[in-house]
Amino acid sequence: MEIKRKGSLLSFRPDIKVLDATLRDGGLCNNFAFSDDFAKALYKMNIAAGVDYMEMGYKASKAMFDPAKFGKYKFCDEADLQKIVGDHKSGMKLSVMADVGRTDFKKDIGDKKNSVVDMVRVACYITEIPAAIEMLEYCAKKGYETAVNVMAVSKARDEEIDAALEMLGQSPADCIYLVDSYGSLYPEQVAKLTLKYLEAGEKYKKSIGVHAHNNQQLAFGNTIEAASWGASMLDATVNGMGRGAGNCSMELLLGFLKNPKYHLPPVLRFITDYMLPLRQQGVVWGYDIPYLLTGRLNMHPSSAIACVREGNTDYEMFHRALLEKD
Amino acid sequence: MEIKRKGSLLSFRPDIKVLDATLRDGGLCNNFAFSDDFAKALYKMNIAAGVDYMEMGYKASKAMFDPAKFGKYKFCDEADLQKIVGDHKSGMKLSVMADVGRTDFKKDIGDKKNSVVDMVRVACYITEIPAAIEMLEYCAKKGYETAVNVMAVSKARDEEIDAALEMLGQSPADCIYLVDSYGSLYPEQVAKLTLKYLEAGEKYKKSIGVHAHNNQQLAFGNTIEAASWGASMLDATVNGMGRGAGNCSMELLLGFLKNPKYHLPPVLRFITDYMLPLRQQGVVWGYDIPYLLTGRLNMHPSSAIACVREGNTDYEMFHRALLEKD
Numbered sequence: 001m002e003i004k005r006k007g008s009l010l011s012f013r014p015d016i017k018v019l020d021a022t023l024r025d026g027g028l029c030n031n032f033a034f035s036d037d038f039a040k041a042l043y044k045m046n047i048a049a050g051v052d053y054m055e056m057g058y059k060a061s062k063a064m065f066d067p068a069k070f071g072k073y074k075f076c077d078e079a080d081l082q083k084i085v086g087d088h089k090s091g092m093k094l095s096v097m098a099d100v101g102r103t104d105f106k107k108d109i110g111d112k113k114n115s116v117v118d119m120v121r122v123a124c125y126i127t128e129i130p131a132a133i134e135m136l137e138y139c140a141k142k143g144y145e146t147a148v149n150v151m152a153v154s155k156a157r158d159e160e161i162d163a164a165l166e167m168l169g170q171s172p173a174d175c176i177y178l179v180d181s182y183g184s185l186y187p188e189q190v191a192k193l194t195l196k197y198l199e200a201g202e203k204y205k206k207s208i209g210v211h212a213h214n215n216q217q218l219a220f221g222n223t224i225e226a227a228s229w230g231a232s233m234l235d236a237t238v239n240g241m242g243r244g245a246g247n248c249s250m251e252l253l254l255g256f257l258k259n260p261k262y263h264l265p266p267v268l269r270f271i272t273d274y275m276l277p278l279r280q281q282g283v284v285w286g287y288d289i290p291y292l293l294t295g296r297l298n299m300h301p302s303s304a305i306a307c308v309r310e311g312n313t314d315y316e317m318f319h320r321a322l323l324e325k326d
Numbered sequence: 327m328e329i330k331r332k333g334s335l336l337s338f339r340p341d342i343k344v345l346d347a348t349l350r351d352g353g354l355c356n357n358f359a360f361s362d363d364f365a366k367a368l369y370k371m372n373i374a375a376g377v378d379y380m381e382m383g384y385k386a387s388k389a390m391f392d393p394a395k396f397g398k399y400k401f402c403d404e405a406d407l408q409k410i411v412g413d414h415k416s417g418m419k420l421s422v423m424a425d426v427g428r429t430d431f432k433k434d435i436g437d438k439k440n441s442v443v444d445m446v447r448v449a450c451y452i453t454e455i456p457a458a459i460e461m462l463e464y465c466a467k468k469g470y471e472t473a474v475n476v477m478a479v480s481k482a483r484d485e486e487i488d489a490a491l492e493m494l495g496q497s498p499a500d501c502i503y504l505v506d507s508y509g510s511l512y513p514e515q516v517a518k519l520t521l522k523y524l525e526a527g528e529k530y531k532k533s534i535g536v537h538a539h540n541n542q543q544l545a546f547g548n549t550i551e552a553a554s555w556g557a558s559m560l561d562a563t564v565n566g567m568g569r570g571a572g573n574c575s576m577e578l579l580l581g582f583l584k585n586p587k588y589h590l591p592p593v594l595r596f597i598t599d600y601m602l603p604l605r606q607q608g609v610v611w612g613y614d615i616p617y618l619l620t621g622r623l624n625m626h627p628s629s630a631i632a633c634v635r636e637g638n639t640d641y642e643m644f645h646r647a648l649l650e651k652d
Contacts, residue, residue, distance in 0.1 A: 221546075224512065225513065228514060252543060256542075268642040271615060289594065292581060313598050315595075319594055
């Protein structure tokens with residue numbers, strides 16, 4: 001395969017789409033307890049900023065998760081979404097995420113014609129691809145655009161990824177995402193994986209997306225690295241709000257992209273008016289030493305999240321304990 | 327020129343050297359008011375971590391800067407350094423930085439044989455190369471290893487950089503640094519510039535270094551990008567402490583490098599014991615929206631530093647004001 005980056009720094013690629021995942025990945029920081037005012041302002045801001053997709057949250061099973069314990073963006077009931085987006089007459093598309101094994105999709109995902117949702121993103125681990133394909137087929141039949149986020153590929157072997165891409169290539173998914181769940185990938189690895197995903201994408205006519213985490217302060221760098229090789233669906237969250245170390249920051253991404261349809265000032269205004277207050281209320285996310293340590297060891301961030309939550313700053317001991325688990 | 331990265335992710339490059347610039351670039355955050363305890367612990371930590379060079383601070387002119395207003399690391403008097411490092415019998419080398427136009431180098435830099443300092447790094451803007459060369463020649467004659475940091479090259483035209491590299495190639499400098507003073511460069515630009523610097527470096531037998539800033543959360547990403555093409559002197563600071571958005575974090579860099587001589591745990595311990603207390607005392611550095619904005623506009627961070635210091639969080643207005651200045 002010829003190794004050639006796509007586009008240059010001053011040009012723009014009309015194929016690139018930006019997805020705002022603030023309510024969804026950011027919701028993991030505050031149990032999805034966003035006010036209506038926050039969600040409505042975010043919706044308006046995304047439209048003003050030229051964002052292509054806004055993810056409203058998860059379609060989580062109410063049998064598995066108690067609605068009394070989570071905000072509505074954990075479930076994304078149609079009526080709740082419509083309360084935020086009204087009749088949703090804008091060029092921006094809406095997405096929801098559904099996790100394999102944590103959703104009653106046949107019960108909770110209805111026909112597209114009755115929904116403001118445009119795209120369903122199915123999230124799965126690499127061992128769950130057949131279950132993901134069942135969901136992708138179901139959602140496509142219901143009329144939705146679909147994407148699949150194969151999580152934690154940094155843990156998978158090359159042959160597993162190859163097999164997964166072959167299977168997903170034959171699925172109805174419109175987009176296959178490269179997901180660095182643990183924030184462990186370096187740009188060189190992202191480049192190689194992106195090229196692998198793009199090969200499958202070209203064969204099966206799928207776009208390739210990227211969803212990065214900031215454990216090693218590489219979420220933005222890895223996102224533009226993937227984009228430079230041809231990934232076209234780029235996930236970001238405002239101020240990087242997302243689980244643990246968070247995600248690629250929307251303000252960095254829109255500050256970088258050259259397409260004149262994107263506008264940075266609405267994002268800046270939203271950070272001042274909504275994200276700083278969230279932080280002041282005690283919602284915590286972003287780069288911190290424990291996340292770096294799980295990231296570089298290619299481990300799930302759960303122990304780092306607990307370490308930060310407990311205010312444990314004995315990083316050397318935390319590191320030693322991780323090495324014993326690794 | 328053949329485009330080929332040097333080394334791979336699992337190998338290590340024995341030519342790579344890590345320089346800790348915490349006292350020097352970090353000193354810009356607290357007017358160099360580090361305690362002796364801090365500096366001694368940092369010195370011991372760097373040795374334990376396998377760091378190759380530790381920069382002790384600046385050799386600033388006492389005629390231009392009032393010693394009553396700055397900590398001793400602004401001036402690096404020999405007696406003060408010896409108080410910290412004792413007889414300095416370790417494999418680690420010490421460096422000091424001298425800014426063109428802000429140093430009385432003929433008065434303040436004596437013979438190497440009477441100093442614990444191993445290397446003098448001369449910092450200059452691209453218009454000051456002849457003055458830098460005069461200093462490099464002076465310091466080399468005094469017996470020091472020398473390096474030159476050409477600042478703010480993101481503002482320079484290609485032909486200026488080419489001319490600068492030719493002139494510096496013929497100077498005694500052992501190392502020429504690619505410096506992203508404004509934190510404005512993206513990895514693709516860093517790659518291109520690194521290759522340009524390396525071309526001069528190969529012609530004139532100089533090593534190439536990289537000094538990055540974190541305005542766009544790219545300091546670490548850009549550092550390893552430059553290293554992947556062949557830059558071998560890598561600047562970092564503990565916890566990224568440095569002017570404005572700060573630098574490449576030592577913990578990220580040592581977490582990445584594969585050479586078994588580098589050790590992460592001493593850095594983690596130092597962060598807990600010394601860097602967190604600094605932050606608690608109110609010393610501020612690290613990624614923040616105003617730095618992103620000057621970085622992406624390729625501007626000096628001074629207005630962003632003022633914005634953060636004033637607690638001005640009206641980022642949209644700050645951005646608008648920058649655009650008017652740009």
